[in-house]
Amino acid sequence: MGVRLLLKDGEMTALLSGEIDHHSAREIRTEVDEAASKVKPKRLTLDFSGVQFMDSSGIGLVMGRCKLLQMWGGSVRVANLNPKIEKIVSLAGLNQLCTIVKDVNYDEAYE
Amino acid sequence: MMKPTNEMAVSFLSCSANESFGRAAVAAFAAQLDPTIDELSDIKTAVSEAVTNCIVHAYRDTLGVIYITCKLYEDGRLSIRIRDKGCGIEDVEKAMQPLFTTSENEERAGLGFAVMESFMDKLRVTSKPGKGTTVTMYKTIKRRQAEKNT
Ligand SMILES: Nc1ncnc2c1ncn2[C@@H]1O[C@H](COP(=O)(O)OP(=O)(O)O)[C@@H](O)[C@H]1O
Ligand SMILES: [Mg+2]
Numbered sequence: 001m002g003v004r005l006l007l008k009d010g011e012m013t014a015l016l017s018g019e020i021d022h023h024s025a026r027e028i029r030t031e032v033d034e035a036a037s038k039v040k041p042k043r044l045t046l047d048f049s050g051v052q053f054m055d056s057s058g059i060g061l062v063m064g065r066c067k068l069l070q071m072w073g074g075s076v077r078v079a080n081l082n083p084k085i086e087k088i089v090s091l092a093g094l095n096q097l098c099t100i101v102k103d104v105n106y107d108e109a110y111e
Numbered sequence: 112m113m114k115p116t117n118e119m120a121v122s123f124l125s126c127s128a129n130e131s132f133g134r135a136a137v138a139a140f141a142a143q144l145d146p147t148i149d150e151l152s153d154i155k156t157a158v159s160e161a162v163t164n165c166i167v168h169a170y171r172d173t174l175g176v177i178y179i180t181c182k183l184y185e186d187g188r189l190s191i192r193i194r195d196k197g198c199g200i201e202d203v204e205k206a207m208q209p210l211f212t213t214s215e216n217e218e219r220a221g222l223g224f225a226v227m228e229s230f231m232d233k234l235r236v237t238s239k240p241g242k243g244t245t246v247t248m249y250k251t252i253k254r255r256q257a258e259k260n261t
Contacts (some may be wrong), residue, residue: 021131021159021163022163023130026127029218038151055223055226056220056225058164059222060219084149091222091226091229092222101240
């Protein structure tokens with residue numbers, strides 16, 4: 001499991017990779033929250049292109065980051081879900097809570 | 112009741128690092144049914160939910176043993192039983208409702224049982240407070256003989 005953080009023009013992107021479960025979600029949360037609390041980005045993109053597996057702990061992870069960003073009026077969007085992850089995301093109704101986008105590449109993300 | 116054609120059992124300690132081991136062990140056993148990538152992903156997700164529940168809820172603040180038994184039947188049915196000797200569940204029906212969680216401030220989504228239910232064909236949960244919980248899930252893997260023969 002890994003996280004790479006990108007920052008540009010007050011926006012933060014977390015490139016997630018590997019498998020997201022309760023064990024790995026803890027590490028991701030610590031890393032993302034530490035950076036986000038410092039920078040207070042107006043938008044956080046959680047990019048799932050490198051994620052092969054996710055259970056409902058990943059849903060909790062996204063929901064928790066939505067709550068965090070709300071503290072300073074920021075928003076979360078979720079990008080590049082593969083069909084398997086999309087299945088659990090739609091079961092959870094995450095689209096009610098944050099924006100779900102497809103095919104974000106990084107030039108576009110920072111326009 | 113049909114006799115299983117194959118069977119496996121594993122047990123391991125309830126460390127969160129073992130969540131990936133639990134689902135990988137079941138997936139490796141299920142692979143002999145030649146499941147699709149989607150079927151395998153459904154199984155892994157459901158097992159991950161049940162194993163995580165043993166770690167997060169059943170053995171909260173302690174370490175215990177998680178027992179998994181898988182059986183295969185001639186008709187392509189796979190049964191997966193995940194058992195703990197942890198705290199048990201007071202009201203199973205209530206616990207299984209989507210969004211219900213007793214770990215409000217730990218970023219649990221309350222969707223574990225909902226995922227098991229929708230990703231598998233059948234789910235059965237029995238529990239005794241103070242004794243532990245047993246989750247049994249079933250999924251039939253459709254044969255893809257026709258594809259293979261061409
Ligand atoms: N193996 C278990 N032992 C004890 N309690 C459990 C177990 N599995 C589930 N529970 C209870 O059922 C609730 C719902 O479980 P679940 O749907 O997986 O949601 P979550 O894990 O996000 O809380 C849990 O919050 C917990 O109270
Ligand atoms: Mg759960």
